[in-house]
Amino acid sequence: MLSLRGRGALLAAAAVAVPLHLGLAAAPAAADGGKPGGGVTCPELVPDCDINAEGGGGGGKGEKPKPAGDPGGGGGSAKCYIEWDNIGEVPCYDADMGWFNPVGQCYWEILEPQPAKDAADWEWGTAAPATDAERAKGKVYNVTCPGGGRELAGGSTWSLNPPPGFGGGPTAEELAQEAIKKMRLLGADIGSAPKTGKTGLVGMPVWIWNTKAPRTWGPVTASASAPGITVTATANVKKIAYTMGDGGSEVCTTAGTPYEKRFGGQPSPDCGYRYTKTSSSQPGKAFTITAITTWTVHWAGGGQEGDITTTREAEPAQITIGEAQAVAKP
Incomplete structure (x- = not known):
């Protein structure tokens, strides 16, 4: 049971917390001061937190993130302190x-599983939401x-929002974005x-292609990690939209087929175009080809x-298109 006295008023105000009488035991106290925390997985209910993708350690579904001082965790600059009893610096995250x-x-952790809303021992304080729907927007936490x-003694409490300091690292999707970078x-x-410097003719086939490389076509794979979680992402090109000028x-x-002389005047088998007018009226007397590549990235x-x-x-490319001139014989 969470008992709010003295400093407990500050904690309740900051976390919009409501004490519950659930007969639930608090988690064990920390054994030592530990080390300062670093980038960690965004916990449930925290939509935004700073990305720190340094460090390693893969985490499976249902695993708790590793504490920042753990050898499998990552680095970081966050520091947490307990001022009383001369305890001093403590880990910003503790696995227990x-x-x-x-x-x-104090330390806060989402209670798993959450108590049933209709449990007989579900007792609310006077500041609690009036309806079950409002109560469902928050979570019950174990406080140590x-x-x-x-x-302030430890126990269990309901809070509409996560308290200050709850989290400090990226979600899996945010790590995927970091991997994309x-x-x-x-x-x-x-x-x-x-090609540039040569002149094509109106109505004749134009071949277009993307010179394939991992960073222009794929696949490209990269990973990003934070304590307790590693996300691996793989990118491939879905399509390229060319604007022909x-x-x-x-x-x-x-990716298109690079042209070779042996193809002669054939059209491209997969990525080609035909101009219906010359480029003589364009700046530099050439059409400017631009392209937007759409990449799809799967992450896990x-x-x-x-x-x-x-x-x-x-990067834009230039192509010159002229018109064949009929030469009259004398």
Whole structure:
């Protein structure tokens, strides 16, 4: 049972906490001061937290994140302190007690499983929400307060919002975004026939392709980690949308086929175009080809998986198109 006295008023105000009489035992107190915490997995109910993808340690579904001082955890700069009893610096996360709340200086952890809403011993304080629907928006937490002679005893409490300090690291999807940054994905490396410096003809086949490399076509794989979770993401190109500079466009779902002389005047088998006018009126007397690459990224980690779509622009390419002139014989 959570007993609110003295400093407990500060804790309740900060976390909108309501004491419950559930007959639930508090988690054991910390054995020692430990080390400062670092980037950790965003806990449930925390939509935003700073990404710290340094460090390692994969975590499976249902596993608790490792404490920041654990050898499998990552680095970081967060520091947490208990001011009384000369305890001093403590881990910002403890595998047994949860996340350190600097207001009240206790550890909070979501109680699993959550008590049934209609349980006979579900007793609410006067500040509790009036309806079950409102109560369901919050969570019951187990609160543990290390140190002897504390003004606030540990126990169980309901809170509408996570208390200060609850969390400190990324969600699995945020780590996936961090992995995407590491990939340094690019837009298409545009190749064309006729190539820059050569002149094509109105109505004749134009070949377009993306010079394939991992960062322009895929697959590219990268991982990002925080204590207790590692997310691995793999990116592949879904399509490339070319804007041809004359008002027309072409969408290719392959990288395209690089042109070779042996193909002669054949059209591209998978990514081609035909111009219906010359480029003589364009700046530099050439059409500017631009392209947007759509990448799909599948990620998995921490017992979750998902897909992210991202786009990249290509460096523009130039293509000159002329018109065949009939030469009259004398």
